[in-house]
Every structure is written in structure tokens, then in C-alpha cells.
Amino acid sequence: MFGWEFPPHIAGGLGTACHGLTKGLAKHDVDILFVMPSASGDEDQSAVKIVNASDVPFTQTWSDMQTFLNKVDFLKVSSNLVPYIDPQLYTEYAGSKMEKSEFEQFKVKYGSKYKFSGKYGANLMEEVASYAMVAATIASENTFDVIHAHDWLTYAAGIAAKRVSGKPLVIHVHATSFDRGSADNIDTRVYEIERMGMLAADKVITVSNLTRNIVINKYGIDPSKVITVHNAVDFNEFKQVDVQRGVDDKIVTFLGRITFQKGPEYFIEAAAKVLKRYPKARFVMAGNGDLMNRSIRRVAKLGIADRFHFTGFLRGADVKKMFAYSDVYVMPSVSEPFGISPLEAMKSNVPTIISKQSGVAEVLKYAIKVDFWDIDAMADAMYGLLAYPALSQMSMRCGMDEVNELKWENAALKIKDVYSMAIAGE
């Protein structure tokens, strides 16, 4: 299995999902070799054996090298690829581009190890390419039945491993380029890699039907090999935190990156509507992102800044604290492949409103669902949960039941089936 991150050192939800999923698979007697670019040694290895790609030298022989280069020719992308880049930065990178043939680069690296950062920095594409080379080495040195690669960063590694070993490849789509940019503004280079991975894969797993549709429609992938396996959530170590709430008012929370994808502006507009009817509420936008300043200006302009608070980016303990503070949780995402945070909110006994444009909406029956753009409906739902205790209590109870049903064990069983199909060539 190829991943990019694994708890405890994670930047997003991908590492958490990998952790839960591998634990679930272990219960179904699947042995997993988990390869990641930069392991720090304190990962939970109860369910998997971690392979740190930074420790693996390039050991292909010269002739192999040539054929390997042919095999990985899809990686002819210069290293100026960064997942979230603005035009100015791009010019800087383009200016400093190294004009060295790939073969020479490989020659330099032969026998050496590549020190991966495992982060999402400026050298990302170089890391992705080197990761694929190490993947080939690892594939030739280990025995296994199926290859499983998580998100575009590891697709290249998956393909390389498949070409070296001939084993079937399963690609797991947690997010697509269309979830990162708007529909007409996506990174085409990432798109190409994603598409290449999906085409090369024997099976494609998507985290929701929403994502499955994107994979089929926007990437042109054969529907018969795309299977949805909804994420689950692991709350074994989940503890409610007790907090000293400083305010008596009820609190409505938005928690996530403040970017176009997450729909912060709809939350703000709905908040302004609710405050007109229910002035004793407070709204919190926790997180940061490129729309943060615009959001602050909008809140000031609406004249609700004494009831609408920004916390900035929150870390581990503070996230739990924030949930414990909340009376309503809202995820107004414009596009969300899955969305784990509403589940955390529900586990913390917080009534939850989610947008219909999120993958998690497919598995939650009792959460209140609205279209992200329908701020009237969103305001209605917020008001209802604030003003009518019966509604919020039911939402809490049903939410808790529902979230307890979402187990990685069940998701893992479906994934195991996908493995069997891939191996059988069905």
C-alpha cells in the first residue's frame, strides 16, 4: 500500500483514513506493507508494517534503468509542480527550472537514497517522481498480491510497482482536482497524473458516489471498474473534553479550511440571517485559508462581528475544545469528496448540518442536509436547531447512533472484495 502520510504526523484527512482503513483490513486478515515517503518511526505499526521510502536506495542496474525510464516516461513533468500555486510563484519556479536530462538525474541518484520530506512543498513533483522509483525497488524486493495507492501523489508509485511486479493495481480516490479548484480552474498537470493512475488501475475505489461520478464523467473512466467504498471513522481513542464555556449563548461552528471548496461565504450569509431572528447566537469560523480575509471583511460589512468570531487555524486539542463549545456544526462545502469532520461533530454530540454536495451526505440519514448555495434553507436549519430543543436533541441522538454504525471494519470488508476482484481479473 502506498500512502503519503500516516498518523501521528498528518496534514489532512488522508493519513487518518489510511490508518483507520489499514486497521480495518488487519481485522480481515490482510497483511499490509505500508510505504510512505518519510516515516518518523513513531507510527502505529499494530496493523501494518511501515516502509520508509527515505531508507530505500535506488538499486536498479543500468540496463534496468533504461527500461525503467521507458516505463516511467509518464513522469516527464518538471519538478515545478506544486499543488496550490499562484501565478507569481509559478514564474519564480519556471525561471529556476533545471535543464538536465532525466537520465543524468537518475545517474546521479543511482545507489543513493532520496531524502523525502513527505510534505506538500515546492519539490513535491520531484518527490512524487522519486517516490515512484523507490516504489519500483520495493516492488521488486517484496512479495504481495495487490497494490493499493492513495491519491494522486502515490499513483505514479503504484503504476511503477505494477509495471515491475505485474500485480494488479487498486487506486483509491480520496479527492480529485475538481475538489481542489473550481470546475474551470484545475491544475491540468495533476489532472493528467490522476487520469493516468485511473486508466492504469485495475480497480478504482472512490470515497463517495459524488466522487465516483466525477471519476466517470470528468476523467472518462469505465464505470464498471469504479467502486464506491464510503469512508468510516475510528473513535476508539475519542474522548469528550470538558470545557469551561465562557459564554451562555449558543454557538454555531464552521471548522475547516476557509477556501472556495468549503463554502465559507454561505455560512456567513446564513449567519447574518439567523442573527436577525435569534440575536443570542454566536458564530465561529475556525480555520484559515485564502478566503479568510475576504470573509472577515464580509462579516464586518454585515455588522455582525461582535457575534461572529474567527479563531484562526486550530490544532488537535483545540479542535476538540471547539466541538465541545459548539451547539450546531455546519459543513456548507461546495464540493467535498467525503468529509470526516461532521462525523467528529456528531460523535461530540453536536447537531450537524451538511451540504448535499458532500460525500458524507450519502451515508448520513439523519443529519440535516441543504444545498450549499441555499442560504435560506441553511439559516432555517440553524435556527431550528438553536430554537427548538426537541429538534436538536433528536439530531444529537440519531447522529450518535448513526456515526457509531460507520466502522472501518465494514469499509475494509468491501475493500477486501475489491482486492479479490482485482486479483481474479474480474
Add this chain to the structure above:
Amino acid sequence: MDKSLCFYFQVHQPDRLRLYRFFDIGNDSQYFDDFANRTILRRVADRCYLPMNAIILELINKYQGQFKVAYSISGVALEQFEKYAPEVLESFKRLADTKCVEFLAETYSHSLASLISAKEFKAQVKEHAAAIKKHFGVTPKAFRNIELIYSDEIGAAVADMGYNVMLTEGAKHILGWKSPNYVYTNAINPKLKLLLKNFNLSDDIAFRFSDRSNPNWPLTSEKYAQWLNEAGKNDEVINLFMDYETFGEHQRQSTGIFEFMRALPGSVLANTNFKFRTPSEVAQQHQPVAPLHVPFAISWADEERDTSAWIGNELQNEAFHKLYELEKAVMATKDASLISDFRKLQESDHFYYMCTKFFSDGAVHKYFNPYDTPYEAFINYMNALSDFKLRVEKSAVKSAGKAKKASK
């Protein structure tokens, strides 16, 4: 007739807020970063207040009454001196004893109250006058609103409080063809005389002194005296108004600013027919030439010379109005600690940090600014203000409860 040269220095340090987080609302009502405030005050005291006060005292003694200056020290700065640098307060007292120094009236909290609340404005001016009386034994007679903010109405309100001279900016868009180098009067109440800042000559010292790209660098006291002669050929008064922190802080000691100031009175007295006078003396000495119409508030800040450095963008407007909405409720509580925090939250600096005009006047706005962006300044301020509002509401509920019991 003698011409007048009038130096006035603004002395102010704000109470900067600490990083006040959302989770603190309702739990912790300590808003201010005492450590940063103390550290900065100590630094400025060592670089500016103490050495510059020593120079001014030396000059006053040397020229035996011919060299005079005026100060306006905000009440919050006085408080900080008492707490963190009593020797600065002592050195100001020694200056006061020479009788060659005039202390001006202003709002105690360095607030923008004059723009929104006549009541608060008056109360704070009274509070400040009492503080000056307490420390320096004099009652201020001339008025200077913070940052030279002025309009016809503010002027009339100041005249009503019994002041007969006020300082403001010689803003081009107000003066037009008129010269700032005369005494004017308020358009509503002609009893109030106006002294206008000559911003060219003031900024030559305050902003351009160490600018090596300026063709006139280096500036010497002889050269400056010559400029004064040229500028004052037909005019009567030149008002040089600036931040006191210019000396040693904005213009470092290494620029030679202290030597310049040490030499300036000698050059002026020897080569020009200017006499150093304090604002009150200038108003007595010179006849006003005309009323000055200022329908909208002006100030000495930025290129616009208006109040947009503090109130202008939506962040500042929101914070400003949410703060003054509380005025009645705060005053009704009669709670000393609430009123004290209310006044500290009014300090204009909090709003200045939220200014988004970063490109044209960025350098000035960044100085002493604890925040990276105006947005952070706004969030932090609103969090603290939210807590403050909760306290006001709780106090109001309590006193209402008491009133009920009493009536029973």
C-alpha cells in the same frame, strides 16, 4: 514684528492588546499585553524620552527663556510612565518647572471620541486636564485633539470647554491658496484660534531627516534656519508639530537628529527673526486673519489628511461602532474597572492597526504595530470587545436585580 516658531511634540504610547483568543471570551478579562507595553515603553524611554528631555532642558537653560516647546502627553502614556518608567515622568516635571514648556489638553485615552460622542469627549478631556494638573501643577489652556483631528464642530465643542486655542493640520485641501503660517479662527466660534501645522517643514525633520535619497540630505541647522527664513518671508507663524518619538526612535541617534536639535535654537536665534513661542503665546501674539471652514474632519495622518487611517474600511467602522454602541450601558454601570477598560479600548491605535492602506503609508502604519495584518488586528480586537460586552451585560443585569430588591 517678531515672527513665531512653535514646536509641539506628541507623546503617546498605547495599551496594546495581548493575543486574545476566542476561547478566552467570558473566561479571562485581562486584555492587555503588559509585558510588550512595558518592554516597548522602556525601549522608547531609553532611546527617546530620556535623552531628548535632557537636551530640551539643556537648551532651555542655555537660552534662558528664549527656547520654548509644547507637549501633549496622553493620559495613557502618563499612566505607563508611572508604572514602568517613573524617571521619564520626573524629567518631564523638571521641564515643567522651567516655565518654558506648555502642556496641551487632549483626550486622556488618546481616543477618537470627538468624532462620535460629545459626552465621552468632554469627560476624557476633563480627565486628562486633571492628570496634567496632578503631575505638572498646571491646567492646560491650549487644546490639541489626538492626531490633530479637527472639524468646525469639534472646534466649537473645544471652545465650549473654555479653550481659546487649538492645534490642527495645515491640510492642503482645506487651505487651498491660503498659507498655514497665520493664525485662523474656528468657523462657528471665532473665539477659538487655530494654529496650523506647516507640514513641509515639520516633515523635513520628522520623516525626511535621515532620507539619503533626499537631495537636501544631510540637513543641518543652518540650512533649516535658511528654509525658515524663506518660508516665513511674508508670513508670521511657523508651527512645527511632530511625534516626540521622531527623536531617537523614528530617526535614530545615529542619524544625528540629537545634534541637529541641539544646534537648531542657536541657528534660528542668530540667523532669523523668529522667536520660539508656545501655542498659547502664539495665539496671544498674533491676530487671526480669517475663519477656517472645515466641514469634515481632518487630521495629520497619511496622504489624505483625513480620519481614514482609523475609520474608513469596513473593519474599522464595524469595530468603532460596536464599541461606542456600549457607551450608555458602560456609563450606567458606574463600575470603575469597566469604564477604565472601555476607555483603553477606545485608544485610536487599535483602529490604526486595522488600516488597510498598507501600500502608500505602510511604513508609518507598521511602526509599533504588533500585528502582521489588519485582519488579525480586527479579530483580536473584536474578541476582546466581545468579552467586554459580556461583562457590561452581566453588570447591567446585576444592578437591575439590586434596584428591584431596593424598591421592594
